Amino acid sequence: MKNEYMRPATELSLPVVAGTVSGDPVRVGVVNGVAATDRDAGGNPAGSATVVTDARSYEYEVAGAIAGPFTPVFLTARAGATAPVLSVTGTGAPWGYTVPKVGETGVRAATSGKAIVRPAQV
Template sequence: MAKNEVFPYRHTRSLPVADGTVSGTPVKVGAFVGVTLTDRGAGGNAAGEATVALSGAYTVSTTDAVASVGLAVYITGAGAITTTASGNTLFGHSLGTKSAGAGTVAVEIHQV
C-alpha cells in the first residue's frame, strides 16, 4: 500500500494504469486523477489495473516551487506534478509549501 498518504482516502477504484506503475504514483486516467495504492496488477486487481485513491491527501514529488497552501497543482500527460495550469489537468491543492528543486509537498486530491 502507498506509504505517502497524509490523510485517509475516502474512495477508490480499480483503474487501468501504465506498465510499471507502482504504489504511490500520481496518475490521470481519463477524467480521474489520483494516487495508486497498489502496484499495477497487484492487490487483487486485474492485469493492467491498480487500486487508485480518488480522494485524500498524499505527498507527491515536484521540482516546481509551491509558494502557498491551497495553491492549485496539476498533473501533466506524463504524470509529473506541476504548478503550470496550461495544457495540464488539475490534480489538487497544496497543503504545504516548498522551494524550487526536487522535493515533495502534500496535496489534497481534487476531482474536476
C-alpha cells in the same frame, strides 16, 4: 438504499498506464488519485491497479515555487520507466493542489522539494 451500488467507492480498480507502482499519482479519465497497488497486482484485472480517489493528502516531490495554499499542481504522467512528475507549471486541468502542513504557511520559494498535495476531483 435503493440504487446504491457500492459505498463509499473511493478505492477502485481502474486501468492505469504500464509501469504504475503503489504511490504513483494517476489520472484515469477525469478522476485523479493515487495508486494503492502496483499495476496488475492485488487481485486487479490485467492493466489495472487499485486507485484511491478520496480527499486524502499525500507528500510528493513537486517542481516549482509554491505561492501559498491551494497552488495548482499538474501531472506529467508516467512514461514507461519514467516516473510521473508533479509540477506547479503545466496546462490543462490540475491534478491536485497544495495543502500546508500544520503550523506552516504553505509558501515555498525553492524550485523543488517535498510538498503536501491533495488530488483534485471534478
